[in-house]
Amino acid sequence: MFSREMLQAAPAKINLALHVVGQRKDGYHELESLMVFAEIGDELRAVPAENDSLAITGPFGTGLTAGPNNLVLRAVAGFRERWPSIAPGPMAFTLAKNLPVAAGLGGGSADAAAALRLLRDASSGEVPLDGLLDLAAQIGADVPACLVSAPLLARGAGEILEPLQSFPKASVVLVNPLIEVPTGEVFRKLLSRDNPPLPALPEAMDRPVQLALWLTETRNDLQPPAMELVPQIGAITERIAGSPGCMLARMSGSGATVFGVFGSSAQAHQAAHELRALWPDYWVAAAPLIQPEA
Numbered sequence: 001m002f003s004r005e006m007l008q009a010a011p012a013k014i015n016l017a018l019h020v021v022g023q024r025k026d027g028y029h030e031l032e033s034l035m036v037f038a039e040i041g042d043e044l045r046a047v048p049a050e051n052d053s054l055a056i057t058g059p060f061g062t063g064l065t066a067g068p069n070n071l072v073l074r075a076v077a078g079f080r081e082r083w084p085s086i087a088p089g090p091m092a093f094t095l096a097k098n099l100p101v102a103a104g105l106g107g108g109s110a111d112a113a114a115a116l117r118l119l120r121d122a123s124s125g126e127v128p129l130d131g132l133l134d135l136a137a138q139i140g141a142d143v144p145a146c147l148v149s150a151p152l153l154a155r156g157a158g159e160i161l162e163p164l165q166s167f168p169k170a171s172v173v174l175v176n177p178l179i180e181v182p183t184g185e186v187f188r189k190l191l192s193r194d195n196p197p198l199p200a201l202p203e204a205m206d207r208p209v210q211l212a213l214w215l216t217e218t219r220n221d222l223q224p225p226a227m228e229l230v231p232q233i234g235a236i237t238e239r240i241a242g243s244p245g246c247m248l249a250r251m252s253g254s255g256a257t258v259f260g261v262f263g264s265s266a267q268a269h270q271a272a273h274e275l276r277a278l279w280p281d282y283w284v285a286a287a288p289l290i291q292p293e294a
């Protein structure tokens with residue numbers, strides 16, 4: 001049980017590679033994606049209260065409503081419905097929204113996953129991991145991966161997860177032109193739903209050069225349709241790719257955020273500094289990637 005303030009990080013998700021390999025009968029697309037998470041994101045806090053409530057702060061909090069459709073409260077409601085006897089008492093949640101919304105960084109999914117982890121930790125009994133993952137998948141395709149928040153391969157619609165044992169130390173630069181992109185619209189613009197799968201990963205991938213080589217054989221199949229909606233993605237990708245030390249520049253998820261991967265944190269920060277000067281109105285961030293759990 002909990003009596004003090006609890007805190008959960010909601011790290012940004014990055015699809016280093018995303019192949020669309022099929023479509024299910026219910027319309028959802030089958031994906032293969034190498035997903036990683038950055039040490040930057042939203043933050044969810046909770047204290048005991050008379051009723052469940054949500055307040056939103058932070059630079060990207062203004063456009064979001066804190067009603068029952070917010071992914072945090074949907075996760076809370078889903079958890080209470082599934083585990084009523086062990087769920088903690090009501091809580092006042094505060095979400096610091098540091099990530100841009102509808103940006104391909106899985107911000108809302110990360111918030112939902114943070115709420116699920118927080119409730120699990122505050123519960124009075126054991127919450128089964130498979131049940132938590134199942135609930136996560138009902139909330140959104142990216143929520144199961146965000147529960148893990150460490151390098152992983154995702155398959156299906158995002159519910160089949162294979163965490164990686166090793167991953168090289170790397171940092172990313174993230175650039176978003178502050179144009180929201182609805183995920184469903186990008187999937188609808190896809191020309192082919194039946195693309196080649198991801199190449200096999202090397203047995204151990206602990207050196208940046210191995211990652212860089214593997215990534216050259218991969219794509220984000222959602223980048224061409226997203227670029228129809230937001231043409232700036234093309235110029236941003238080119239400019240990041242030209243930054244010293246950048247091993248790959250590509251769009252994440254359904255966009256419009258473009259990432260650059262760097263083996264060195266200093267080079268990532270230097271690139272961010274230059275990109276901020278070039279595009280003062282865009283959101284630009286640099287952060288290390290979260291490593292696999294030991």
Ligand SMILES: C[C@](O)(CO)[C@H](O)COP(=O)(O)OP(=O)(O)OC[C@H]1O[C@@H](n2ccc(N)nc2=O)[C@H](O)[C@@H]1O
Nearest residue numbers: 027028029109140141142143157158183184187253254
């Ligand atoms: C594109 C990714 O960001 C890759 O990580 C995710 O698959 C999207 O995850 P998400 O934002 O949690 O997606 P959801 O909120 O579940 O779905 C939003 C919409 O995207 C489309 N969608 C999403 C995921 C998927 N595998 N196939 C789809 O066709 C559906 O039209 C759906 O209505």
Ligand SMILES: Nc1ncnc2c1ncn2[C@@H]1O[C@H](COP(=O)(O)OP(=O)(O)OP(=O)(O)O)[C@@H](O)[C@H]1O
Nearest residue numbers: 070071101102103104105106107108109111142253
């Ligand atoms: N807590 C939340 N944070 C962000 N968006 C939320 C939240 N709750 C509900 N939403 C809604 O979810 C939609 C998707 O937002 P989100 O930031 O998760 O998208 P995204 O980064 O593009 O995700 P993905 O990478 O999965 O495509 C938005 O249109 C927003 O209105």
